[in-house]
Amino acid sequence: MTDGLVCVIDDDPSVCRSVSRLLRSHNKRVETYQSAGDFLEHRLPSSPACLVLDLEMPGVSGLELQQALAASRDTLPIVFLSGHASVSASVDAMKKGAVDFLSKPVDDSKLMSAVDDALHRAQQAHKRRQALDQDRAAFKTLTEREQQVCVRVARGMLNKQIGYEFGTTEKTIKVQRGRVMQKLGAQSVADVVRLVDRLASAGDKLSDHLNVEN
């Protein structure tokens, strides 16, 4: 059992209702939407969520919605439902990162395992997201000089080297380094390395802090 919100999007109201009832019987929180446009008009859910999406909808189709949501692919995983899916459409959907592709009528256990899988992915993504936000917030509490020291520590530079680069004493760097560790709540240099690593791999620009003026 995985917690999270399931958004059911199907132009057929009776499919919407019945699938959401089935999900409710599994204690899922469910929202239903009659069209992709309807869904997009609402704010994307901020808590972990997944989509159960009909492939063949008038207007914006399921595949088009998937395309539109491509950026939030990790945070909003999609389970497709289809009345008569062509092989190419299903391959297409899976290639673009759908969790599963189920044909109607869909069986309870298949649907639930796909939904749980999707919600699990959403939660993982959500956790990563939260951790990253924390890392960013922590990093922002550092002064500019502390950020510069932090990045250098993470690169494995010694206090003496950093001091030489900044034209200051090893002792000053040692004090700054202590403050960095304290502000980031880091127990060890390894913690600092990991944090800087996470920020860098999320695409945050830390390289600016390597340029030292004065």
Next chain:
Amino acid sequence: MNIQSLDERLVSLQDTLQQLFAIIPQYCYILSPSFFILNINAAITRALGYSEGDLIGRSFAEHCAPECLLKLQELVERWSAEREVFNEEIAVLAKDGRRRIVLLSLAPILDPDGNILALSAIATDDTEREASENELHEARQQLRRAEDERIAMLEEIAHLNREASMGQMAASLAHELAQPLSAILSNAQAASRFANRPAPNLEEIRGALAEIIEDDERARSFLQNMRAMFQKQRISRSAIDLNVILREVGRILRNSARRKGVQIRLKPSPEPVIVLGEAIAVQQIVLNLANNGIDAVQCRPSRERLLTLTTALRTETGSGMIQVEDNGCGVPYEHRPKLFVPFFTTKRDGLGLGLSICRSVIEALDGRITLVEREEPGTLFEVEFPLILP
């Protein structure tokens, strides 16, 4: 008439000939009996770019394109034997080396005693015509390619029609029924889960059951509509000639049959087979059967793959008949009863609707389709429609 005036007249005749020689648009050469060039006319200097000095005194063979020398030799021999050559194609060289195709005629110039003084060689430039014939040939080929493409497209359209009508129908059928069926299943499974809880949620169960009934109603009314639609849809009928259908189908299938190594034999009845039917529907039916036949003969080596379309009059039963026969793998005995049943198929990607739809349409046209039992390998379908007697 005195000699003076005769002489004058001769001189003036000679002048006239000279002028004629100058203005004649063909290339005129005066050749010695051994084929040396003695004189040329203005057409040659104009069109081929030579001055008189370039050619006069040289062998005619030098003036010809090297690849034509054998031909020239043959013409010289014929000339020696027959004293005449008429409009023979040969290539001569212009001053800039380009070839001109000419039609060459040779005639003797005789003295009063009948001895050969020289030859007149008149060559009609044929290069333009040759070029335009090449163009014509090219144009014909393009036309043929365009025609092939057109037929390929027709074939494609016929195929698409077939695929589309059946595919669409099957797809909309599947979609329209999948929705309520899907809803029914989900509601039933949800209801069962709510019922199995320690404290069953009766409200959800009631909701599920009400919706199950609703969706069942929906599926049923859809099926009723379909049935009604099929019954109402009488195809408007008119007089059609099965021979025309036969040829049309043969033409549409020609390319795809060739690609699949199948030989198509058309055996139209000698007299027209006019039946009451609907041309497009009947054509689709025959195409469908023929396509099945083409698929069926793939089990044979490509030289032996044969599809035969035959039409015949059956005055004794008052029907016109079209037969689609293949020498393929045949219909296994156990499959025969199910042959016209919807969704029965042996093809991996088939829907199993082709023959069942064929039969519905044929019956809607008051026709009949039979799988003919016989000894020979392969399959023979016979489709009959009511004959219109003249």
